[in-house]
Amino acid sequence: MDLAGKNIVLGLTGGIACYKAAEFTRAMIKAGASVQVVMTSAAMHFITPVTMQGLSGKPVFTDQWDARIGNNMPHIDLTRDADVIVIAPCSADFISKLAHGACDDLLSTLCVARPATVPLLVAPAMNVEMWQNPATQRNLAQLLADDIQLLGPDAGEQACGEVGMGRMLEANQLLEEVIASFQPKLLKGKRLLLTAGPTFEPIDPVRGITNLSSGKMGYAVARAAYEAGAEVTLVSGPTALAAPYGVRRIGVQTAQQMHDIVMAQLAGADSRTDVFVAVAAVADWRVANASAQKLKKNADGSAPELVFEQNPDILATVAALPKPPYCVGFAAESENLLQYGEVKRIRKNVPLLVGNIGHDTFGKDDNQLVLFDADGHTSLPRAGKQQLARQLIAAIASRLT
Numbered sequence: 001m002d003l004a005g006k007n008i009v010l011g012l013t014g015g016i017a018c019y020k021a022a023e024f025t026r027a028m029i030k031a032g033a034s035v036q037v038v039m040t041s042a043a044m045h046f047i048t049p050v051t052m053q054g055l056s057g058k059p060v061f062t063d064q065w066d067a068r069i070g071n072n073m074p075h076i077d078l079t080r081d082a083d084v085i086v087i088a089p090c091s092a093d094f095i096s097k098l099a100h101g102a103c104d105d106l107l108s109t110l111c112v113a114r115p116a117t118v119p120l121l122v123a124p125a126m127n128v129e130m131w132q133n134p135a136t137q138r139n140l141a142q143l144l145a146d147d148i149q150l151l152g153p154d155a156g157e158q159a160c161g162e163v164g165m166g167r168m169l170e171a172n173q174l175l176e177e178v179i180a181s182f183q184p185k186l187l188k189g190k191r192l193l194l195t196a197g198p199t200f201e202p203i204d205p206v207r208g209i210t211n212l213s214s215g216k217m218g219y220a221v222a223r224a225a226y227e228a229g230a231e232v233t234l235v236s237g238p239t240a241l242a243a244p245y246g247v248r249r250i251g252v253q254t255a256q257q258m259h260d261i262v263m264a265q266l267a268g269a270d271s272r273t274d275v276f277v278a279v280a281a282v283a284d285w286r287v288a289n290a291s292a293q294k295l296k297k298n299a300d301g302s303a304p305e306l307v308f309e310q311n312p313d314i315l316a317t318v319a320a321l322p323k324p325p326y327c328v329g330f331a332a333e334s335e336n337l338l339q340y341g342e343v344k345r346i347r348k349n350v351p352l353l354v355g356n357i358g359h360d361t362f363g364k365d366d367n368q369l370v371l372f373d374a375d376g377h378t379s380l381p382r383a384g385k386q387q388l389a390r391q392l393i394a395a396i397a398s399r400l401t
């Protein structure tokens with residue numbers, strides 16, 4: 001439950017994207033949050049307080065003069081135990097109000113009256129021309145200068161039929177952003193490159209050799225790195241997983257392709273990769289005599305003769321670069337983890353190696369890790385992969401100079 005115990009004030013302003021706020025509320029409640037909805041009168045043209053009360057389980061506030069609050073000061077009382085205020089959707093008009101500190105309705109007054117310690121996140125939602133208008137852009141710059149965080153918007157098809165920037169993020173993306181807002185920004189300004197998932201080495205056009213890696217641990221590390229403020233590129237073998245929100249994913253099939261993409265990423269002119277994390281379960285060998293046609297059964301019952309050759313070791317190659325990024329390896333062992341982990345860290349020449357028991361983690365949602373570095377090893381007890389990934393990101397951040 002990523003939002004367990006969090007008190008969230010959700011403000012809705014006038015926009016067709018109000019329909020997404022309903023699902024967003026549900027998603028936050030499912031993630032353990034308590035959600036207090038506040039709506040402007042424009043928002044009530046798009047969705048009713050009844051719907052939002054039904055979904056949040058709490059009466060909705062719409063009026064500055066709401067006598068249900070003992071002291072008749074909802075603009076003060078509603079934020080005093082809030083962990084964050086999220087405005088979704090946030091209209092061009094409400095952005096303008098925030099930029100100027102307007103206090104002419106409950107929601108705008110509540111934002112101005114919030115304690116300085118309560119972060120304000122806004123998810124803009126408007127027509128592309130409204131978004132591009134210099135006045136809106138001026139107001140947005142003011143919001144950023146005032147430490148108000150923007151969530152999106154996205155580009156794409158709009159309800160009005162036009163296409164461009166201004167679409168509000170989807171409910172699940174907003175949820176990811178809210179969860180991320182509670183994570184410490186330990187990797188702010190850093191660039192991370194990761195490999196994840198299995199590789200697939202063809203035997204012929206329809207068959208190949210792969211392994212049981214699901215990609216879950218690597219994707220969790222990528223997500224945790226994004227939450228920690230990093231710019232993340234994930235080079236992924238074939239998995240059934242959606243790309244983590246905010247992460248750039250490049251899909252590959254074979255170990256050689258994974259190697260080539262990783263090296264190209266590190267060689268790019270604007271590439272200053274700070275950290276490389278090799279989570280992928282890379283096939284050690286490929287089939288050297290892979291067939292261009294589907295192999296047929298032999299009449300005499302004999303099996304095809306496959307010839308193997310070794311794949312490049314991506315992690316060892318990166319670690320051997322003249323100016324390598326901070327390299328983190330993973331080791332999937334079947335036994336003797338403590339002994340093999342330390343030996344592998346030294347063999348791969350990396351400052352940090354993360355050990356786990358392969359058959360105990362592949363495809364599962366939880367895991368346990370042992371971190372090996374020059375000072376010895378530390379155990380991270382069994383927990384969800386996302387939780388472990390966040391601990392690992394903190395461990396990496398603390399080792400960066």
Ligand code: CTP
Pocket residue numbers: 195255278279280281282283284311312313314315316328329330331332333
């Ligand atoms: N790795 C890699 N390229 C390879 C093989 C492995 O980048 N061709 C990386 C993995 O992503 C992981 C680490 O090396 O971070 C260790 O992988 P593992 O398979 O446990 O180790 P191997 O070097 O293959 O050693 P062995 O299979 O002999 O234990």
